[in-house]
Amino acid sequence: MAKSTPTPRKRAAYFVVGAILGGILGYGFVSAGPGPTPSIFAPGARVWVFGGALIWGVLSALSPAAFWRQNRFRWRHEDDE
Numbered sequence: 001m002a003k004s005t006p007t008p009r010k011r012a013a014y015f016v017v018g019a020i021l022g023g024i025l026g027y028g029f030v031s032a033g034p035g036p037t038p039s040i041f042a043p044g045a046r047v048w049v050f051g052g053a054l055i056w057g058v059l060s061a062l063s064p065a066a067f068w069r070q071n072r073f074r075w076r077h078e079d080d081e
Contacts, residue, residue: 006064015061022056023049 006014026049031037040049 010064011061014064015057018060019053019057021060023053025056026050026052 027040029048029052030040030045038045040046
């Protein structure tokens with residue numbers, strides 16, 4: 001049984017969700033250091049926040065099924081059967 005490819009609208013939605021998650025994680029890296037939190041537009045912080053958003057967005061749009069790992073339940077409960 002062949003799986004259908006996601007529509008462009010679905011890929012765009014996954015890009016947005018992935019970009020939001022990547023931006024949040026990037027901001028977490030930036031703000032976790034000692035001292036005051038730099039602006040997200042500072043040169044060092046910009047790379048982490050917007051770079052993380054771009055990478056996560058692209059990866060989630062390229063493979064939406066793997067992004068959510070829909071087969072996780074079967075993998076974790078394989079020995080219960």
